[in-house]
Amino acid sequence: MFSRRQLLALTAPSLLLPGIAASQRGDAPVPPTYPQVRPGARLSFPADHGSHPEFRTEWWYVTGWLRAPDGADLGFQVTFFRSRPQVDQRNPSAFAPKQIIFAHAALSDPGAGRLLHDQRIARAGFGLAEARSGDADLVLDDWSLRRDPEGLFRTHAGAQEFALDLVLAPTQPILLQGQSGYSRKGPAPEQASYYYSLPHLKVSGAVTRAGRRVDVTGEAWLDREWSSTLLDARAVGWDWVGLNLDDGGALTAFQVRDESGQAVWTGGSLRDAAGRFTEFGPRDVRFTTRRLWRSPRTNAAYPVERVVEVRLPGGMRAFSIRPLFDDQELDSRASGGPVYWEGAVRTDGGRGYLELTGYAGALTL
């Protein structure tokens, strides 16, 4: 339904509050107050695996590669989002849309030649849609993502064409992005998020397709971010890549683009096999395009083959990225959602996921 970066659309000033003002003549509506993301805060676990309902947006973003018994490679994505819309906080109704939970699942199967995907959305409440605090525990109707006491993440996402039942086991320590989890997303200091990742998650479980359940294994990546103000006003789109390198290293790189395609901000990190961490600043990441793929549905041109250059202490290093297959465009316009490209990619010595948003028309802000 929404890509993670699209979620930022919801941070735009909205028309909601004047409406409420008029409906309750005389007394003013009470808008939500969103805490700001500040440097220097200490993330603590498992509490920070759980929800931060005060913040405006938050996500649990799992992407990864799977291998079926027949050796075929599959890409998958299971993502849960939490949003806190700008509605009158006085409404005592249990249905008041003070928190919205939505989730998205996709399966990239080269055999199908396209992305299979489905989504869920509901206002939080009644135990049907919840993002609990204290530890990762998300439920949205029959979909769920939970962290059990042993530290394993379990997720179920069933869709019309496929179902995912996966267990994700961390193999490495938590990777705090930016400065100990404070990750800037734009020129202004408040344009930032709390951001940590769990790369190299060992995946086991099953994928059901057309009623046939097959056991799978693989490697995944969990991205966790929460924030109240994220994007610069100039931003129209976003490129993000996360690569699990075969040697145990983990590369994160992103850029926020303006209308002309220039980077408004870039960032990311590399944690190498020895655990050494390098943070990338605004001038440390460069995305270049090798090949465009044009979508037959939307006519949008996506740079699906790229080279990502990052500045390391030892100098620039280039990662050339190629998609598992071209058509990993996610078109959810039929259900009112956005269009973007989210797909499994390879690099020499690693595999991961690439996200490209804002190519089929700018993000509606």
Add this chain to the structure above:
Amino acid sequence: MPPDRALSPTLLRWMMLGEWRARPSRVVLAIMAIAIGVALGLAVHIVNRSALDEFARAVRTVSGESDLQIHAVSPAGFPEGLYPQVARAQGVAMASPVVELAARTDTGGQFTLLGVDVLRAAAVTPSLIGRRPGADTFDSSEAVFQADALFLSQDAFQALGRPVGARVTVTAAGRSAELQIAGTLPAAASGQALGVVDIATAQWLFGQIGQLQRLDVRLQEGADRARVENELGRLLPRAAELVTAETEARRSDNLSRAYRVNLEMLAMVALLTGGFLVYSAQSLSVARRRPQFALLRVLGLKPRGMLRQVLIEGAVLGVTGAGLGILLGVGLAALALNLFGGDLGGGYFAADRPRLVFTPVAAVVIASLGLIVALAGSLLPALEASRAQAAVALKAGAGDAGDPRRAPMPWISVALLGAGALAAFGPPVGGLPLLGYLSIALMLAGGVGAMPWLARVLIRPLRRLRNPAPPVALAVARLWGAPRQAAIALCGIVASTSLMVAMAVMVTSFRGSVDEWLVQILPSDVYMRIEDATGGGIPPEVQARIAALPQLEAVDFRQEAPLRLAPDRPAVRLIARELDPATIKEVLPLVARADIPVGAVAAWVSEPMADIYRLKAGQRLTLPIGSGGTTQVWVAGIWRDYSNQFGAVALDSDDYTRITGDRLRSQAAMDLASGVRPRAVAEAIRELLPPAVARQTDFAEPRNLRAVALQIFDRSFAVTYALEAIAIVVGLTGVAATFSAQTLARRKEFGMLRHVGVLRRQIVLMLATEGALLGLVGAVAGLALGVAMSQVLIHVVNPQSFHWTMETRLPWGLFTILTLALAVTSAGAAVLAGRGAVSSAAVQAVREDW
């Protein structure tokens, strides 16, 4: 011509056309009679089908295409905790919670306000998703949560007449809030006044926190529906119940079925009358052609050939009439749908003008009925023609074929009447009074069959007259000697008169009973009612302030709420009012009463409710109210009620408050201090009420309430009156035609009379006397039969269809007018026809025979 051959087609055509050319009016009348019967039957059927289709469409829209629905039993709703339970139930794909309230706009427009969660409704009831102008898909931005956005269905939008973006004050459940028209509901069907807001807004602004009125449910693909319904049924509290599109449709069907069957039966009555007219037309034409038939017999035609001839004539009449009737019926249906709406004024369908639904199968069935009736009407004359003795018939005039000295025997008719009386005591079949209708049909057949006998019985005293005037003596002798001829003329008249009398007696009794009941049930000076007081009403402190008004002598605050006792039956009305067993007789029109145990809660059950739920006074009854979910009450009495067709149960105000904890009241009956004008009281009370409640409050005086009630009554019977009028006109026309035909056939007789010295004036007087006597006999028979049949309508058909009873009232004025009209019409028709017959030269007329 070989003796065993039937008539050649040419001869057949010649005989038929010759006869028809000679008497075109009679043929046209017979055809029209069948046509009208078929047309009425088809029109009523088409209108009913169209209305039902429209209703089914409306039901689908309101439920928004969900697979099934859970509905609150009363407008107060059920606790919202049911929502997650249902959403998680096995086989449920998604549940969409809904707040459903009756709402008014500041301009007084009414609509159903639905509070929905768009995120759920999008997947369960897409027709309830609003669209902003310019947006072509479901809006996924945060604007979907705009708290005061109101989306209106086309009907509600047009009724309000304000543009998108305008603000409107909406009042529901006793609270007002200003909302902004954000767009429309493009997928809502026409005829639906709906408004959709966010569910949290609806709960908050209209005082429904924690409560829902509805859950729309979408089932998982391939889920076993029965099992899911079973599972959900176990989850539901007493305040909620399961409703599927089918049960809702069945509910609407049950509700109007009895009314529809009544109308279809009336149409069939018209067709039956047509059959009698065919019978009389064919009888006369056979009688007239007796010499021709006799000649054919002498020439070698077999009786069977003659039977065939007459039946073929009947078939031609039937087919022509039925064909015309289909065309006429479709036209009539279109007209009726435009004039009266889909329920023919019955008030059962709220939706406006339905589309006409033509049903070829029904058209064929009803046309076949018309043909069968025409054939049946021809059968007796055909048999008679085939049995006639050729030699006698060759010379015979237009008298009875039988021996006039032998009295006709009424045994078969008595048997039919007896069977009819027995059938009246039968139970309803499938909720319909089919045996009651059978009883009426048997009585009609028996009554008509007994006419020759009855004509003689009624004429007998006249034969004892000393020295009657010659015309009278001649008329009496003629009727005495040819009672079957008289009966033929009478059968149409008796059929239509008796049916009309039956309906008239029933409607008069009903109207009189309703009127009396209204007086009894509305004893106070002024009534106050808060419209659509869903979950609202007047709180006790305001009640006290109203009661303290000096303008009021006494006030009884009342509360009403629908109460669904069975999932597939419409809700009964729960009424809370002051009910003191000592004075109950003065406030409720009791038809039964019983003692109940000391300390038990007395419930006063309406007659329809007692009938539908098979309750007797003194019985125990469980009502789905109270803190424990249910409460035991005792039926202390049963009262007559015409306003709540699906039943009502009244509790004493104090009992109601104790059981439900509901201290709010939405109605009041008030007695004014002397000299106080009702309007002054209304103004004083409005000032004491909160503005939102005052806006929804109406005041009425019993006078106006009675006028409105009787107006509704008359409107719902307008079609009945129209059908009746048609039946009587057909009957009277039949009488006139029959008389003219019979008179013309008696030319020879008149010639003879002229020869023996009877004056032309005397012959005309004789005919007038004959006509008047026949008319009177017909009227007496029709009245007697009609009153008997009205008792079946009153004591069998009505209680079985509508669950209410009434007291018989006879419309004497109508009886008198009807009798006079029949005598005058018959006499007039006889005289008119006679003048022509008598004017021809007497000698010439006699010579025809020699």
